[in-house]
Structure formats: structure tokens, C-alpha cells
Amino acid sequence: MKTKVYNKQAFIALQSILVKEITRYFRIWIQTLLPPAITMTLYFVIFGQLIGSRVGLMEGVSYMEYITPGIIMMSVITNSYSNVASSFYSAKFQRNVEELLVAPVPTLFILLGYVFGGVSRGMITGVIVTLVASQFVELQINNWAIVCFVVILTSMMFATAGLVNAVFAKSFDDISIIPTFVLTPLTYLGGVFYSIKMLPEFWQNVSLANPVLYMVNAFRYGFLGVSDIPIENAIALIIFFIVGLFSIAYYLLAKGIGIRS
Amino acid sequence: MKNKAIAISDLKKTYSNGFEALKGISFEVAEGDFIALLGPNGAGKSTTIGVICSLVNKTAGSVSVFGHSIDQHLEAAKRCIGLVPQEFNFSQFETCQQIVVNQAGYYGVPRHIALERAEVVLKQLDLWDKKDSQARMLSGGMKRRLMIARALMHEPKILILDEPTAGVDIEIRRTMWTFLRELNEQGTTIVLTTHYLEEAEQLCRNIAIIDHGTIVENTSMKDLLSRLDIETFILDVDSVPNELPKLENVEYRIRDESTIEIDVPKEKALNQVFESLTEKGIRVLSMRNKSNRLEELFVQLTERAQVVDREQKNEN
Known part of the structure; x- marks a missing residue:
């Protein structure tokens, strides 16, 4: 098998894409970094304090503590996805993706540049939401390694999915359809606010088809040590999705679908 | 011919x-050349440039840039080219410095060197x-x-400019001409497409005219202009007899x-024309070419190509 060796110049190109991406979302921080902080504060106040105080314990912890990992994961998923979807689509729309296409940047590095850009925003919003959460609840970490591993992999997965969405998008509407009609329902039904054990058996089985459920539960396991799903299954599923989406995204970029005539 | 900066063979795009x-x-472009690629709108100029710069996937044919085939050694070919596209395609919200430094980065230029080059080039x-101004704030x-x-920014060996002076005022256009001439004198091969035929005539040594997806002329500017056998002048006179x-x-x-138009064959001395006017008591106040010389040839060549195209369609 022929192995491609990438030179130092390819890594400089990767660094440049990353710098451009990070500069972009910091430039518009009011649209990108502030909203998760405000939205999640509202979640903590309403679901955590007001309603949560009447719910009682969940899996041996307060309701507020129970929903915190899911809420952090929700903002990581949304921000990783939307960062790449909107950035790559804007680059297509304004045609500045041509800056990359005319340059000798390997396809893999264009893909990694955008995905790492999305992951970086996902991580920053994750930290912001965690800091907000720490104002309402005393956070405990059961397993740091799982917390970091799951959040980075999930962020990578959704950042890659955002790129696939942007490649096919023909208008700005097309990059909001998936987050609104697919991502949001999957997240809300992905066990952020409840345990699937609370559902009738039929709906428990239906919920197992929701990939977000696995990510939220794996992340919750990292915090609280409790999960509706075996942690190995959750990590395997995330890796499976990353490999699948990454292959699709690479193929689309290499073929120039949606970006070359 | 010197080394080939660009060699295109039987290139097709559907x-x-x-x-x-x-x-x-x-067609081929020699290293160090300054060539104009002309043609009416939709003739195929931008598609040709798009294929060379890998923005457009070709259907058939071959393209190589300084000997690097875009099929086998695309990255090496890309390193040789600097593209100035027809439409503004930078992020409008980035600053000038960010735009040029990031672009250098895509070509593998380390950031500290890119910052130094940015100062020189800007x-x-x-x-x-x-x-530090955002691109959208520029004129x-x-x-x-x-x-x-x-x-x-990556010091390309060949610069391809797709209508670089469209919508630019005369003063800036002339400044850009001087800049491009100097760049060419320093060794950069330049391919220019433009609708300002005066620009092509002023700057370019060679010319390729493309129309309806075919090359209808590919020669030196001098040779092309020598084919013009009649020139038309406009004379402003004090009164017409x-x-x-x-x-x-x-x-x-x-x-x-107060205006007379005259068609003068190339071999005719203008002195004779003035003598004939003087005999009739006509005082010439000023004189100018009716149109750019290249423009006349361009119209002739592209009209001829359209006739051939129509005939071929009728035959089919």
C-alpha cells in the first residue's frame, strides 16, 4: 500500500486554516460564544433549579447534577456542527474556498483544518458551559479520561457531519435544516433531561437508535459514573460514526463535489 | 521556444x-512571456484558467505547468501559479494582512516569513x-x-490574471500596468485576460484569442497587428466642404x-491624405484613431469564428 508522506508545508497550511477558523469565531463571539452561555444558564435556572428541585434524586444525584453533562454535551454538539457548516458554506458562498483549492493543500489537511476548527469551538463552548454549570452545581468528575475522550470524539464527529452538510448545501437554509429538524430533536430525545429507564420498554428500544443517546450517556458516565448504555458500546459507536463521516467528507472534498465545476 | 510555462493539449470541458x-x-505559453488570452463573454477563457488552477475539472486533454502535469503532480503545478480571479473571492470580514498571510500559509510559507512578505507586497x-482594514471597507x-x-505571496513563477482591471479607474489601471510590466521584467510569466483590448495591446507580447471554446488565433501581438491593412481615422475639421x-x-x-472619417490603407502615406485635404481648403484641427487597432482585428476574428460555428451547426 502506498503511504503518502506529508511535508512540513502541509502542516503549515493546516495551521493557517486553523488560525483562520479560530479568528473567525472569535471575531463574531457575540454570535458564537456568548449564546451558549446564556442559553445554558436558562436551562440550569429553569430545568435545574426551578423544576429540578421538585424532581428529587436521579441515579443517586440531584436532577441538576444529572442533567449537567447532557447540557454541556448539547452545546458541544451544536457548536461543533454549526461552526463547520456555516464556515465552510460561507467559504463556498463567498468563493473564498477557492483560496484553498488553488493552493497545494492536501485534501486531508483541508478536512482536518475545518474539523479541528469546529472541535476547538466545541471545546471552548464546553468549557464556558461547564463554568456556568459550576455556578449552580458542585461538579464531580468520575473519570477525567472518559470525559475528555468522549467530548473530543463527539465534537469531531459532529464537526465532520457539519462539513458534509455544508458541501451539499445550496443555500443558508440548507445549513439550518439539519440542526433544526434532526440535531435538536435527537439531542432533546437523547437522554439529556431524563434516563431512558423512565420510558416504556418500546420507547427505550426506539431511543437506542439515537446516536446522541450514546454520547450523552458516555459523557455522563465520565462525570457521574452512571450510564444507560455500556460505555464500550458508546465509544465504539462514536468511532464508527467518525470513520464513516470522515470517509464521506474526504471523498466529497477530493472529488470537488459542490466546490469545483 | 524557451521552457514551457504552460502547455495545454486538446483540452475539453463539458x-x-x-x-x-x-x-x-x-496552446503553449513560454517562460517569461506576457500573453493575453482574449475572447468574448462565455468564450471559454475563465474555464481554461479554472482548469489550469484546478478550480474546474477537465473533461479531456492535458495541462502541465512548468512541466508538472496537473494529473500527476498537481501540488507541484499549483506551487508555480498565482491566480487573480475575476470576482472578489476573499472573506470580506478579514483584514488585508490576514488574507495575504493566510494565503501564504496555504502554500506552506511559515508565518514569520509570510508577515515579512506581506509588508513588502502590500x-x-x-x-x-x-x-488592518477589513476587505469589505476597501474601494x-x-x-x-x-x-x-x-x-x-508565495512568489509564483506564473501569474494568471482574469480581468484584473475590470471596474478600475484609468489612473489605477495604468499604475497596475506599470506594476505588471515590472513583474514580468523580473521574470514572472504573466497570462492576462481582459476586455480592455488597449490593455492587451499595451502590455502583452503574445496573444491567444478564444471563441466558442476553440482557439481562433495564437500569435505574437506584432504579427497580429501587422495584419491590419486599413486604419480608420476621425478628423475634426473647421468646416466640411x-x-x-x-x-x-x-x-x-x-x-x-465638423467631422470627417477616412479609411487609409497601410501603404498610403498620411502626407498624401493631408495634401488632398489642404487642396480642398479643409483645415484639420485634430485627428484620432476611430477605434483601437486590436479591437478591429478582434471583432473580425470572432465574427469569422461565429460564422464558421453557424455553418457547422447548419451542416449538422
């Missing part, structure tokens, strides 16, 4: 809607005082210059009460 933009064009193009002329600056002079092979036409 878009997904069935439009045949390139019907098998072949100063050359008179944009240094705008380095049209500045945006055009920014695109040239961006294309030069009732009877115009008669001179063999020269045609006089009255345009209005």
Missing part, C-alpha cells in the same frame, strides 16, 4: 448541463496603510490590488458638419 465550454484547445501595491480598485497581492477630396484607395465620409 459542464454537467451539457454546455461544451472548451472543444479541444491547445507596500508595493499601495495597501500597507490598509493592512473596488483596492480590492483588485489586494487580490494581486494575495496571488504574489461640399466636395470631398478624391484619393486612390482612400475613402472619405462625412460624419457631421
Whole structure:
């Protein structure tokens, strides 16, 4: 098998894409970094304090503590996805993706540049939401390694999915359809606010088809040590999705679908 | 011929809607050349440039840049090219410096070197005082210059400019001409497409005319202009007489009460024309070419190509 060796110049190109991406979302921080902080504060106040105080314990912890990992994961998923979807689509729309296409940047590095850009925003919003959460609840970490591993992999997965969405998008509407009609329902039904054990058996089985459920539960396991799903299954599923989406995204970029005539 | 900067052979492009933009064009550009690629709108100029720069996937044929085939050694070919596209395609919200430094990064230029080059290039193009301004705040002329600056950041061996002076005022256009001439003198091969034929005539040594996806002419500017056997002049006169002079092979036409138009064959001395006018008591106040010489040839060549195209369609 022929192995491609990438030179130092390819890594400089990767660094440049990353710098451009990070500069972009910091430039518009009011649209990108502030909203998760405000939205999640509202979640903590309403679901955590007001309603949560009447719910009682969940899996041996307060309701507020129970929903915190899911809420952090929700903002990581949304921000990783939307960062790449909107950035790559804007680059297509304004045609500045041509800056990359005319340059000798390997396809893999264009893909990694955008995905790492999305992951970086996902991580920053994750930290912001965690800091907000720490104002309402005393956070405990059961397993740091799982917390970091799951959040980075999930962020990578959704950042890659955002790129696939942007490649096919023909208008700005097309990059909001998936987050609104697919991502949001999957997240809300992905066990952020409840345990699937609370559902009738039929709906428990239906919920197992929701990939977000696995990510939220794996992340919750990292915090609280409790999960509706075996942690190995959750990590395997995330890796499976990353490999699948990454292959699709690479193929689309290499073929120039949606970006070359 | 010197080393080939660009070699294109039997290049074809058919878009997904069935439009045949390139019907098998072949031409070469020598290293150090300054060549104009001309043609009417939709002729295939931008498609050709798109294929060379890998923005457009070709249907058939081969393209190589300084010996690097875009099929086998695309990255090496890309390193040789700097592209100034027709439309503004930078992020409008980035600053001039960010745009050029990031572009250098895509070509593998380390950031500290890119920052040094950015200063040189932005100063050359008179944009240094705008380095921290967002691109959207620049005037049209500045945006055009920014695109040239961006294309030069990796020090390409060949610069391809797709209508670089469109919508730019005369003063800036002439400044850009001087800049491009100097760049060419320093060894950069330049391919220019433009609708300003005066620009092509002023700057370029060679010319390729493309129409309906085929090359209808590919020669030196000097050779092409030498084919023009009649020149038309417009004379502003103090008054137009009732009877115009008669001179063999020269045609006089009255345009209005103070303007005469004359067609003069190349071999005819203008002294004879003036003598004939003086004999009739006509005082010439000023004189100018009716149109750019290249423009006349361009129209002739592209009209001829359209006739051939129509005939071929009728035969089919």
C-alpha cells in the first residue's frame, strides 16, 4: 500500500486554516460564544433549579447534577456542527474556498483544518458551559479520561457531519435544516433531561437508535459514573460514526463535489 | 521556444448541463512571456484558467505547468501559479494582512516569513496603510490590488490574471500596468485576460484569442497587428466642404458638419491624405484613431469564428 508522506508545508497550511477558523469565531463571539452561555444558564435556572428541585434524586444525584453533562454535551454538539457548516458554506458562498483549492493543500489537511476548527469551538463552548454549570452545581468528575475522550470524539464527529452538510448545501437554509429538524430533536430525545429507564420498554428500544443517546450517556458516565448504555458500546459507536463521516467528507472534498465545476 | 510555462493539449470541458465550454484547445505559453488570452463573454477563457488552477475539472486533454502535469503532480503545478480571479473571492470580514498571510500559509510559507512578505507586497501595491482594514471597507480598485497581492505571496513563477482591471479607474489601471510590466521584467510569466483590448495591446507580447471554446488565433501581438491593412481615422475639421477630396484607395465620409472619417490603407502615406485635404481648403484641427487597432482585428476574428460555428451547426 502506498503511504503518502506529508511535508512540513502541509502542516503549515493546516495551521493557517486553523488560525483562520479560530479568528473567525472569535471575531463574531457575540454570535458564537456568548449564546451558549446564556442559553445554558436558562436551562440550569429553569430545568435545574426551578423544576429540578421538585424532581428529587436521579441515579443517586440531584436532577441538576444529572442533567449537567447532557447540557454541556448539547452545546458541544451544536457548536461543533454549526461552526463547520456555516464556515465552510460561507467559504463556498463567498468563493473564498477557492483560496484553498488553488493552493497545494492536501485534501486531508483541508478536512482536518475545518474539523479541528469546529472541535476547538466545541471545546471552548464546553468549557464556558461547564463554568456556568459550576455556578449552580458542585461538579464531580468520575473519570477525567472518559470525559475528555468522549467530548473530543463527539465534537469531531459532529464537526465532520457539519462539513458534509455544508458541501451539499445550496443555500443558508440548507445549513439550518439539519440542526433544526434532526440535531435538536435527537439531542432533546437523547437522554439529556431524563434516563431512558423512565420510558416504556418500546420507547427505550426506539431511543437506542439515537446516536446522541450514546454520547450523552458516555459523557455522563465520565462525570457521574452512571450510564444507560455500556460505555464500550458508546465509544465504539462514536468511532464508527467518525470513520464513516470522515470517509464521506474526504471523498466529497477530493472529488470537488459542490466546490469545483 | 524557451521552457514551457504552460502547455495545454486538446483540452475539453463539458459542464454537467451539457454546455461544451472548451472543444479541444491547445496552446503553449513560454517562460517569461506576457500573453493575453482574449475572447468574448462565455468564450471559454475563465474555464481554461479554472482548469489550469484546478478550480474546474477537465473533461479531456492535458495541462502541465512548468512541466508538472496537473494529473500527476498537481501540488507541484499549483506551487508555480498565482491566480487573480475575476470576482472578489476573499472573506470580506478579514483584514488585508490576514488574507495575504493566510494565503501564504496555504502554500506552506511559515508565518514569520509570510508577515515579512506581506509588508513588502502590500507596500508595493499601495495597501500597507490598509493592512488592518477589513476587505469589505476597501474601494473596488483596492480590492483588485489586494487580490494581486494575495496571488504574489508565495512568489509564483506564473501569474494568471482574469480581468484584473475590470471596474478600475484609468489612473489605477495604468499604475497596475506599470506594476505588471515590472513583474514580468523580473521574470514572472504573466497570462492576462481582459476586455480592455488597449490593455492587451499595451502590455502583452503574445496573444491567444478564444471563441466558442476553440482557439481562433495564437500569435505574437506584432504579427497580429501587422495584419491590419486599413486604419480608420476621425478628423475634426473647421468646416466640411461640399466636395470631398478624391484619393486612390482612400475613402472619405462625412460624419457631421465638423467631422470627417477616412479609411487609409497601410501603404498610403498620411502626407498624401493631408495634401488632398489642404487642396480642398479643409483645415484639420485634430485627428484620432476611430477605434483601437486590436479591437478591429478582434471583432473580425470572432465574427469569422461565429460564422464558421453557424455553418457547422447548419451542416449538422
